Amino acid sequence: MPIEASEFIQNSDGSVYHLNLLPKHLANTVILVGDPDRVERITRHFDKVEFKIKKREFYTQTGYYKGKRISVMSTGIGPDNIDIVLNELDALVNIDFETREVKEEITSLDIIRIGTSGSIQKEIPVDSFLISESAIGFDGLLHFYESEHIQNAEFAEAFSEHLNWFKKKAAPYVVNGSENLIFRMESPKVYKGLTATNIGFYGPQGRILRIALQDNKMNDKLASFAFNNKKITNLEMETSAIYGLSKLLGHNAISMNAIIANRAAGTFSKNPKNTVDELIQYSLEQLAK
Ligand code: R1P
Known part of the structure; x- marks a missing residue:
């Protein structure tokens, strides 16, 4: 059955509603960044850029880095935008844009967030890099989806108890990144x-x-909480939503953080752009291996 026009929305050129992309525009490796200006800071390292398009905060460029086809896309700030981006990225590979039906064979994307973040542990200094092994989300997004099977409920419960979590805030959820990535x-x-x-x-x-x-x-x-010897290391605004939706949709996701603030020490990077540029180069090198 085709998905109804109000649910899966295509623009007049057939492209998906917010991202403005057709399936042919997207690579199977997708780098997500918050800031639209960061897209070019990544693709300036590319051998070639074959496609660019911008709609609202969603700016996409697809090209090649050392022969590997990669799409780089800005999401703007926050998990609400991630809901749009992840669903539309998935539609680009897993919904047939002609018949508007879900494809029988599902394609998995590799999704890499390269973003900035603040450390809450003194020993993780500014200008360092951090991979999110897992994420705890205070945004509530994942609870709108049938998702209990991918959440670590025991962890979330211990956390809520430790913080005496105010019930009017969304219930925290815990999800993992892709072990392979x-x-x-x-x-x-x-x-x-x-x-x-x-x-x-x-x-x-x-x-x-x-x-x-x-x-x-x-x-x-947050800084004093530990579960199975794991402490919360850093704060940002997209990772839990990326991890949760990627897992539900069958994609692999990782969040690479440039630590530009240390909230515990009250310090901020003297050159955050440089730290982000170094994380970009590091991530591209690792991806091209
Ligand atoms: C807040 O300043 C923004 O910076 C961080 C947060 O997650 C939030 O999006 O990431 P980006 O630098 O990737 O936008």
């Missing part, structure tokens, strides 16, 4: 950790400018 992208110079994904940048990450927080000890409690 982590194995491919890791090296002794890169930290591995557990990333907390927040629904905002200020209050939801414990920042106080002018208004009081529901729990002004949240970051201390």
Whole structure:
């Protein structure tokens, strides 16, 4: 049965609604970044760029790095955009754009987030790199999908207890990255950790400018929590949604973090662009191996 017009939306040229892409435009390896300006900072290393398109915050370029075809796409900030990006990326490979039916054979994408992040552990310094082995999401996105089978409920429960989690906030969920991609992208110079994904940048990450927080000890409690000897290492705004939806849809995902702030030490990188550029080069090299 074809999917209805209101559910899977195609533009007049047949492309998918927000990303504005046709299946032929997408590579099977997709790098996701938050900032649209970061797309070119990646593709300037490419041998060749074959395609570029931008709609809203979603800017895509597809090309080749050392002969490997890669799409680079900006998502803007936050898990709400990840819901759009992951569903439309999946549609590009797993829905037939002519018949509008789900294909019988499912294709798995390799999805690599290259983003910035703040460490909450003193010993993970600014300008270091960190791979998210798993993520804890405070965004609630995954609970809209049938997803309990991919969540670590025991972990989330212990976490909620440790923080005395305020019930009006979305229930935390815990999901893992792709073991295969982590194995491919890791090296002794890169930290591995557990990333907390927040629904905002200020209050939801414990920042106080002018208004009081529901729990002004949240970051201390995040930093002191441990489950099976695993501590929460860093904060950002997309990883849990990328990991959760990738797993549900059958894609492989990894989140590569450039640590540009250390919230525990109160420090910020002197040259965050440089740190991001180095993480880009590191990630491209590992991918091309
Ligand atoms: C907040 O400043 C943004 O920076 C981080 C957060 O996840 C959020 O998107 O990542 P990016 O640098 O990839 O956007």
